[in-house]
Amino acid sequence: MEVVVRYLPFGLSRLVPPSLLGFALINGCTFGIDLLLLTLFRSGLGWPVPVAFTVAYVIAFGLSFVLNRALNFRSHAPVGPQAGLYAVAILINYLAFILGVGSALTALGMQYQLSRIVAGACEAVFMYSVMRWVIFRDAKPG
Template sequence: MPTETITPRRLTRAERIGIALTSWANRLPPKLRFITPEFVGFAILGTFTFLFDMAMLAALLHWTALPFQVCVGLGYLTAFGLNYVLNRTMNFRSHAPVGGQLLRYAVVMALDFGFTLEVTELLHDAGLPAMVARVATACCVGVFTYVGARFWVFRKETVQD
């Protein structure tokens, strides 16, 4: 009777990069083991896309006459899209159908966007420089976004037999 051999799926370049960025989290001391590789990856990718957002906001404020809210919105939406692609491929390494994930991600994005736009403008109107207002707001939405991404958007799908 022939035996079947199962060849493991080869990791993509994005998956290998994600593992390289986060594998050290598995070697943390026991008291810090609550910091998972997925959280580390989310924080690294979130920081990268936030810096992208800030660069775009600065460029739009400097080189265009667009209203402040429009500049914040364009930078945020572009960075959020980039963050989705990077987290899906590098961090959560999801192979689930994109449709449902994208819909759930859009809900998280809409909630985050509304909060970001209003709070950033409120802080800016209160006298904070635009970039400081945006950083303060990002700190608030980061935790919500991780929880939404980890447990709802990129949740592990169970396979039915």
């Protein structure tokens, strides 16, 4: 990510940390997995929206934690405390954005995948901030 960030245009290389780009790539992939699972659980299996959101979310965020810890932030701190902090962060994220924003928009008539995308934009800002400055704070930038 450090090499890619160096070649960003318009002076973005001075503004975008490599961990942000890594986070975007990893979480873009895990968000795609989340949406696929959500569609499978809701449309394929007919699960209620909150249950489908929850199960897809837990699977995707478990994968996100593992990949971000190992590949993006390259943290070497003990995994136990980090997993505990991550659990608190995803609980807050889940209540505020997944159930709060996602379910509310669906209840207001927005298509459930679109409401998940809107909630995902909100959670991306929150989760990157928490991962960078709280959970993986031992990781050295660049």
